[in-house]
Amino acid sequence: MIASIPSIPSVITHCAELDQFVERVQDAEWIAVDTEFMRDSTYYAKLCLVQIASADCSACIDVLKLDDHSRLLELLQSPQQIKIFHSARQDIEVLHSEYDLIPQPVFDSQIAASILGLDEQISYAELVSQILDVHLAKTESRTDWSRRPLTSAQINYALDDVRHLGPLYLHLKKQLEDNQRVHWLDEECTGLCNKQQYVVAPEHAWQQVKGVGRLAPEILPITQALAAWRETTAIEKNLPRRWILSDQSILQLAEDKPRSEAHVTMSLRKDSSKSLRYSKVISTLLEQAYKNTHPLHFVDRRLSREQQDLVKRMMKVSRKRSELIGTSASLLANRKSIVSLVLGLESKIMQGWRRQEIGQDLMNMLN
Known part of the structure; x- marks a missing residue:
């Protein structure tokens, strides 16, 4: 078993301490990174802590206490140093929204493990247990990371999230090479670090409204207007989308087509009273939306019986192939990507390594 990174339990709250820490780790081949944040009552996650470890030291960087984060950003953006994360997407999203940066280059231990045949969603604790035979405590998993001072239990829990990433990286990297x-x-x-994934486009928010696929095409412009307004308002007020207007309310308003503020209020009450404060604004918005005759195209992902049978056969072929090559079946070709292929839409199955391993075989099944 690879030895765990020796820990130096510490919390950095002053710029001088951060300078000293950065000087110590900036020349390392890699650093392990994790974040702690809160997102219960805001649109943007509130970054509370950044944990970083190298092979010989680790620290919790208290971003709520620090006046200047520039040395931290310098470290996260160093192009020569590998940043090891586990399930990096949310961490990258938070760092992007907080600092407008994408840390690179990235090694995601969860993705690496799934490439090697473990479950695509394997947790950090489970991976540490399987590979390093170390069993992590889960006592602080629901803690409030915005409260200060941090307890010693919180600090040790947070440091555990990076202490073992280095040994995991060394093990997984060798397996990938072999x-x-x-x-x-x-x-x-590379796909994970594509900045466009983390850029919010309010005009496209309607496509993420749950249930939008059942709406008639002629009322999709109404849905677009409502969803774009909700997204913009949620961003401006830094509140969760559902606190502004729920998906169900968007669908209800689009279908009801209320023609007055009173009728808007009636539609909103069918789902929740939280949005009633916006009745007047929504009524004005709808008046403009009703004038929009520009058609919107929503991809209908419903399958015919023949297509459903083909998807099932393709998934069976994919599972057999994943077992043969020893990789996660859902990483190789999940149902969503197979459905996209069957519908003639862009599918990651036909890109990069997947095309060689499974894409062409599945494509042949279409002919």
Whole structure:
């Protein structure tokens, strides 16, 4: 078993301490990174803590206490140093919204493990247990990371999230090299670090409204207007979308087509009273939306019986292939990507390493 990173339990709250820490780790080949944040009552996650470890030291960087974060950002953006995360997407999203940066280059241990045949959603604790035979406590998993001072239990829990990432990286990297799959992970992490994934476009928010696929095409412009307004308002007020207007209310308003503020209020009451304060604004918005005759196209992902049968056969082929090559079936070709292929839409199955491993075989089944 690879030895765990020796810990130096500490919390950095002053710029001089951060300078000293950065000087100590900036020349390391890699650093392990994790974040703690809160998102219960805001649109944007509130970053509370950034944990970083190298091979010989680790620290919790208290971003709520620090006046200047520039040295931290310098470290996260160093192009020569590998940043190891586990399930990096949310961490990258938070760092992007907080600092407008994407840390690179990234090694995601969850993706690496799934490439090597473990479950695509394997948790950090489970991976540490399986590979390092270390069993992590879960006592602080629901803690409020915005409260100060941090307890020693919170600090140790947070540091545990990076202490073992280095040994995991060394183990997984060797396995990827032995199986000639380093380029698989490179492709996945390159996609993960695509900044466009983290850019909010209010005009496209309607496509994420749950149930929008059942609406008639002629009322989709109404849905677009409501969803775009909700997104913009949620961003401006930094409140969760559902606190502004729920998906169900958007669908209800689009279908009811209320023609007055009173009728808007009646529609809103069918779902929740939280949005009633916006009745007047929504009424004005709808008046403009009703004048929009520009058609919107929503991809209908419903399958015919023949297509459903084909998807099932493709998934069976994919599972057999994943077992043969020893990789996660859902990473290789999940149902969503197979459905996209069957519908003639862009599918990641036909890109990069997946095209070689399974894409062409599935494509042949279409002909």
